[in-house]
Amino acid sequence: xxxxxxxxxxxxxxxxxxxxxxxxxxxxxxxxxxxxxxxxxxxxxxxxxxxxxxxxxxxxxxxxxxxxxxxxxxxxxxxxxxxxxxxxxxxxxxxxxxxxx
Numbered sequence: 001x002x003x004x005x006x007x008x009x010x011x012x013x014x015x016x017x018x019x020x021x022x023x024x025x026x027x028x029x030x031x032x033x034x035x036x037x038x039x040x041x042x043x044x045x046x047x048x049x050x051x052x053x054x055x056x057x058x059x060x061x062x063x064x065x066x067x068x069x070x071x072x073x074x075x076x077x078x079x080x081x082x083x084x085x086x087x088x089x090x091x092x093x094x095x096x097x098x099x100x101x
Contacts, residue, residue: 001014001015001017002015002050002051003051003077003079004020004047004051004052005051005052005053005079005081005082006052006054006093006094006096007048007052007053007054007082007084007085007087007091007093007094008054008056008085008093008094009081009082009083009084009085010081010096011023011078011079011081012053012096012097013028013097014092015031018030018031018032019031019070020036020044021031021073021075022097022100023075023078023079023097024072024075024097025072025073025074025075026069026072026100027039027069027070027071027072027073028044028069028097028100028101029044029100030067031047032060032064032088033045034046034047034048036053036094037062037063037064037066038066038100039066039067039068039069039101040066041063041064041065041066041067042062042063043055043059043060043061043062043063043064044094044095044100045095046059047092052085053072053094054091054092054093054094055091055092055093055094055095056090056091057090057092058090062088071074076090077092087089
């Protein structure tokens, strides 16, 4: 289990295998390589570096096969927020966990 943060430094949740879990225990995404897709198959963003999530604006609108989210998990660890990284042109911050269904 690898804890992850948005590019803006917000504690997001964690990666477990190919699944992305929000900090509240919801299975909100699936990794295909470094890219992350929502349960309905829409592109959410990608991993950049070892622990940060970001969204490439040029890839927005991409789709893949959806998936059925796993049942909610109990999360025992809370990680603090960190400093934001400077945003490069053509990118935006990864959606906050609360913004994902």
